[in-house]
Amino acid sequence: MKKIGFVGTGVMGQHMIRNLMKQGYEVSVFTRTKEKAEPLLDEGAIWKGSVAEVARVSEAVITIVGFPSDVEEVYFGAEGIIENASKGTFFIDMTTSSPELAAEIASKAKSNGQVAWDAPVSGSDVFAEAGKLAIMVGGEEASFHHVRPILEAMGENVVLQGPAGAGQHTKMSNQIAIASTMMGVVEAITYAEKAGLDPAIVMESIEHGAAGSFSLSKLGKKMIAEDFAPGFYVKHFIKDMDIAIASADRLELFTPGLRLAKELFEGLKENGGENDGTQALYKYYKWKTEGLV
The missing domain is CATH 3.40.50.720 (NAD(P)-binding Rossmann-like Domain)
Structure with a gap:
């Protein structure tokens, strides 16, 4: 072919x-x-x-x-x-x-x-x-x-x-893993900042330990640089989480991390972030910390 x-x-x-x-x-x-x-x-x-x-x-x-x-x-x-x-x-x-x-x-x-x-x-x-x-x-x-x-x-x-359908089920597993990981990455970076540390230097340590992940090493660096250009749109990630939640409901599966992540990304979307990259969740955490939303 x-x-x-x-x-x-x-x-x-x-x-x-x-x-x-x-x-x-x-x-x-x-x-x-x-x-x-x-x-x-x-x-x-x-x-x-x-x-x-x-x-x-x-x-x-x-x-x-x-x-x-x-x-x-x-x-x-x-x-x-x-x-x-x-x-x-x-x-x-x-x-x-x-x-x-x-x-x-x-x-x-x-x-x-x-x-x-x-x-x-x-x-x-x-x-x-x-x-x-x-x-x-x-x-x-x-x-x-x-x-x-x-x-x-x-x-x-x-x-x-x-x-047929197994590829999509596998992708749902992938997105469920990412959903909670993204929350952890944002919280780690904002914690480091609040503690008076340089998050870029913190990253040099934690990305090579047990916390290491693509989300931390790649998207975490974009968060620190305030680079929110989309590699993957927030609106599409919310769509994926909707599909995953619907599938989880059919499987009678308990998914609190997935549901919380969706709630947070929905908050970002409602405040103008739907066309940002998923790393823009960092902005929403900052807004919440500063009482802006």
Whole structure:
């Protein structure tokens, strides 16, 4: 397979497309705002005017859009991917979405002679640019070898977790872990500041001990520098936590850390932070400490 369709050229998608082109894939793209795709078109990506057009010319279609409702829109209906792609086409949805929706897409694709995998990713835009994303896959094992090379062009840790929906369940585990970790990182930094320490020097010690994590080493440094540019949007993390809470409720699972994290990120969103990176939770803690919210 060399003809790849790609729907969604956001913060993550643009880097993923570049890595596919570096590996020799012909990539046709569609996104709602063509201007956002212009740099990719200048580099060799092929513009298509609709999701349906992308589906018609591709051997495999990759999607990474914002919300589950966006996933439904691009896959279902007369102008959607499933109805317009040929039999035998592979679909890879890399959006963080619901496990139930992933299973529905896989079922409808199978009835149409196609194969679909859910393959959400973990890692910031830095990992996407370097082609080092962790990719969690759910779907058919028998034909997985056909799409593995495509995924390995974008990530270095590609794991088939189980049947359709398993990739999304794995991503929920990932987001649950991050939710509580982000609270800990912010509290550690704000505590160090309140105690009169230089948080950058504190970081030199604690990031190499048991507290070490990507959130601490990478996002913690951005917090200290007050760099809140999005590698991953607050609004998208809230969406992920909503999905995780809904899934946890169906599993009758107790998740107090996840629920508290969502409450705090909602507070950040309500005070204008929805388009910041998730490290902007630091701002909300500062506002709360200073009585500003």
